[in-house]
Amino acid sequence: MGCLDDGCSTGLVLGLGLTPLTDLESSTSKPGDYSNRLIRPQIKPSLKFDHKPLTSTSFELSLSLVLSSETYSHGSRQKTMDGEKGCEVSIVAHDLLLYRQASPDQSAVSSFSSGRVKRERDLGCEDIEVERISSRVSDEDEDGTNARKKLRLTKEQSALLEESFKQHSNLNPKQKEALARQLNLRPRQVEVWFQNRRARTKLKQTEVDFEFLKKCCEALTDENRRLQKELQELKALKLAQPFYMHMPAATLTMCPSCERIGGGGDGASKSSFSMVPKPHFYNTL
DNA sequence: CTGCGACTGGAATTTACGTCA
DNA sequence: CATGACGTAAATTCCAGTCGC
Known part of the structure; x- marks a missing residue:
């Protein structure tokens, strides 16, 4: 990420936006865990500028060039290399979008401090449009710092x-x-x-x-x-008590609770207790 | 201090694509 | 030329840890 500051040193950051022609959310998605991946091949060219012309994609891509001072401190995780200049280009499209609570009674405004490009597909097209309209207005602090503003549900x-x-x-x-x-x-x-x-x-x-x-x-x-x-x-x-000495040890048992000694043998076996192992109370979790 | 919404970084996984035999 | 195996990049999800209001 250092490139943003020193490598390019142009003070410019290339922002990428998706302007919806998108049927991608509605038509191509299939149920399943990774359904959203279906849109990836369409996004891919936009991330690699050196591969294909942008016009070859199935929806319109909007690029915006902004001063890097407007970008967020968190930066974007999605970055790629400018093929010609070997300069890192940060894609900050979503970073510049502000989410606005649709509910009017929501006083809190959610920040969009470091929404990544890959998250962008999370948004419905309408949402993107709404955010696009309201972006750059109030999300950032005046001084450009990017304090998290926390939504309260x-x-x-x-x-x-x-x-x-x-x-x-x-x-x-x-x-x-x-x-x-x-x-x-x-x-x-x-x-x-x-x-x-x-x-x-x-x-x-x-x-x-x-x-x-x-x-x-x-x-x-x-x-x-x-x-x-x-x-x-x-x-x-x-x-x-040496009395017990002459009794076979194996025939002697002691009651664990009353601590009385019971002898073995034929007659005694009836009256003597048996050593039942204590059930353990600490069963496994 | 605590609760909690949001973020970062990494691991695991899936998918698309290119290459090669 | 078609095909299958393989490697790789990209994208996703989840989790652990952390930040900051």
Whole structure:
């Protein structure tokens, strides 16, 4: 990314925009995890300027040249090399687009600090157009810094997301799209919400597991201490009462709870207890 | 301080495309 | 010329970690 500053040093950044001729969202998509990839071959020429003329693509591409000072600090992950000059060209199309909440009661405005080109297909064409109109107006701070402005989801949005998460913690692209439409959010936002939700659910579960294991550990420590003590007492008993010495060791058992010694043998076997292993309470998770 | 929306970077995976036998 | 195997680039998703409001 250093090239933006020093390599080219032109102060110019080439921005790429998709002006929709797009039936690509509606017609070519198929259900399935990677349906959106179907549009990739069409986007590809736009990313590699040295391959094909832009006009060969199936939709119009708009390029804008802007001063690099207008670009975002995060920059773009998608970059390519200018074939002729060997100069890195940053594609910042989406970076310059501002998302505007469709809901009028949404006071918060989501920043679009580092939307990447690859994310652009997340947006419906209308959304792109809306964002294009409202872009460059208010997303950036006056001083050009790119502070994240955080959207606060409404209760309704959160509730619906939660509801949806309960049904499936992972969304396929179609579900994501539908949910985003329903919530007046970008698919990317829905995606991020689900990612965060999964991560935090996992974190919570880890904490619960940790507490559980800690309690198990404490219980086992206690049990171990008790058994050690019991062993000591048994040893002491053995020394103090030589009476048991002449009995075969295998016939002697001790009740773990009442600590009484039961003898083996024919007659005694009925009255003696049996050593049933204690069931372990710390079953696996 | 906590909650949470958003971002970054990396891994894994799929797909398209070019090359070669 | 058609075809299959193979390598590679591009694009996607998810996750872990982090930032910052």
